[in-house]
Amino acid sequence: MRNNPWLVSLYAVICCIGMLIALPNFLSQSALDAFPSFVPKNRVALGLDLRGGSHLVLEADEEDFVGGLLQMHLYDLQSFLKKEGVNILSLRQMKNKVSISFFDSISKGNVIDKVRFFFRGIAFKLNLDQKNNFLITQNSDQDISIVLTPYKIDQAIARAIEQSMEIVRQRIDQMGISEPTIQRLGSNRILIQLPGEQNPSRLRQLLGTTAKMSFHNVLSNNRNKGFALGASFLRDNNGNQYLVEDKIQISGTHLNGAVARFDPKTNQPVVDISFDDIGSRLFFEVTRNNIGRSLAVVLDGKVLTAPVINQAIPNGKAQISGNFTIETAGVLAVMLRAGALPVKLNIVEERSVGADLGGDSIYKGTYAILAGLVLIILFMIVLYGRWGLLANFSILLNIILTLALLSLLGATLTLPGIAGIVLGIGLAVDSNILVNERIREESRKNKSVFYSLDMGFSRAYSTIVDSNLTALISTVILFFCGSGPVRGFAVTMGLSIVVSMFTAISIVRAMMIFIVRYKKIKSINIRSLLGFSLIPDHTTIRFMKARFVGIGTSIILSIASIALLFTHGLNYGIDFDGGIQIGVYADKPVDLSIVRSNLESLQIGDISFQSFDGDKNFLVRLKYQPGGSPAQARVLEEVKKKITEIIPFSKIPHTEIVGPKISRELIRKGVLGVVLSALAMFIYIWIRFEWHFAVGAITTLVLDITKTLGLFSLFDLEFNLTAVAAILTLIGYSVNDKIVVYDCMRKNMRLSSALSFRNLIDKSINETLGRSVYTSMSAFLSVLPMAIWGGSVVSSFAIPMAFGIFIAASSSVFIAAPILLFIGDWRFKNTTR
Structure with missing residues (x-):
């Protein structure tokens, strides 16, 4: 048995290129600049939750x-x-x-x-x-x-959205904001992501304002009392009312310049505007014909100013004054220069993360990855001794190649994406454990070393492909049904799965063959450093004797979970509940009852609080306020101001606004994702095995999911998009675990046809017991650091994932297998009648 030199060369080239592409992610910018120009310099872009910034979704009204x-x-x-x-x-x-x-x-x-x-x-x-x-x-x-x-x-909205994207881009560019992301979402939405520390109120004014300016004659309220036809009452920012002609004297489309400055006479900010040739001529005629009358400058249905015309103005220049700050004057000038939006855009989703919070997330994420990696490395060494070092090498290679693919694709790494890398480590170990256990099983038969290697990889191949494909299917569905950072998780998880299949099947195989040949090893003895196996060889446990206890216990727990969901319910996050959420970081413990009493004076409806990461930090949640996006912005600023008054040294690095339409869509996508994932698992197992295997797996899956939802309800964990990601990942993992047992059953059906179906199931479970326990332990160890140190952002993923791994491992033995036995007995009785 020899390695194909062409294949080995190809593997080496792939690994070297991957390392070269991933290298910039580990170097400082100055070190990277010193490299030759042909060296790739793309880095994995950090998401807003890691580097701070603002995320907005604008929808055409x-x-x-x-x-x-x-x-x-x-x-x-x-x-x-x-x-x-x-x-x-x-x-x-x-x-x-x-x-x-x-x-x-x-x-x-x-x-x-x-x-x-x-x-x-x-x-x-x-x-x-x-x-x-x-x-x-x-x-x-x-x-x-x-x-x-x-x-x-x-058709008209599609054209308006295309024009709006260009106007929004011009507004952002003129404000000097670097590296913006502006994308079209569907037919009537625009996604905007702006990295770095941003002023949310300035962004709302800049992006949520149509900026449709027009000039109208003002009618005298006394002289035109009762006048209604062709005129409307409009107000300014101070509440003053003006009777304004509907007829537009000059449209804002004729503006060709706008500059914010201080007026030296009043020392107040003003905006100087200038008209094009047509606008200058119209402005001259209007001012000449209406001397002594007021001319209202109207922006989006609100009067900015209504000065009296003292003389004709022939030069096409004017000045807009009002209660401006230098910032609002600057934003108005930018909007007028970029032009009016052809359609009113409402802010239906807004999320803001401070740079400090992003840095803290990077620290916690890196810490979780390193801790999980160390636990996995130690576990593999303890489990397989020196052969575990080879598995650890493949894990490190898996991380490097995953980073290389992320860099190559220009993907964005989010905090859930880091969770995807950590879980990918667990799945990479899963493949290595399957291979090592198969090789150990073959080596016990006193076969030659190369025969053991060849048969070990060959028999593990189908199980690796089946188990990883089910996880990949769930990941693909999560990508299409998720949004924002959850998609980042799906991308990193999917890439990690693909890379782990490559490293386990190709790289590890080539290296094991090379080591055996170079060291002239006569027999492979894969031993634990402990001197004994954690799971003894040749176990003969009669699992099916406990089938009624296992299924009965599972049903009772699932019924209790469903009852808990009906009585206590889920703690829905802002993704699904909508409204306003504010993250507050204080310098000392806070009495939330004092905060509540102060905020209730604002009369903003129901207020809920949730502490996280200790007693100094808490979330404030408000229902979606009546009045659309302007009302949400106003209430958000009022609450932030009130909190800073109550807790002077507090920080508010994290705010979110999610409209009811967005929350309904996220709920629909979440439910659809879970249903599609379960259906896909059912179809795949039916095709690869038989229908009764699929029924057993999906029935068990339903029981696993209900228990996991019960955990959310029992411990009041926040149920959000990240939680849906955890459930979809668990679907893939749970089926993955069952496929290991199913694959062994299929093999034993061919080799041990004389066994009764009950004994065959027991034999298969015993043969795969070590693999099942070890893969579950490795996956559990990979997510454990996230559950402990990952922080509140990933806790709704890591905690249920750790719980779900335990549930999935036990359900494979005590639920899926007994259901398969019941169906098998039922089929046998029907065929013998």
């Missing part, structure tokens, strides 16, 4: 946008019908539709034809599809309604 589209064409339609000699009784807009009434039914056909002609002309001008743009509904013989079709709305 469809109702406002549709209303604006109709309003934009309303006056043109009225003028067109008048020009065409069509007499109508009334033409009015009601939210997302236009209603036209006429004098008699005779003119109905003429009106409909003219309306169709008008909208087709608009579609032609905008280079849009001239069909399927609007729908005419006949309410009566003298009344019709015009609505835009969903096709037209989707």
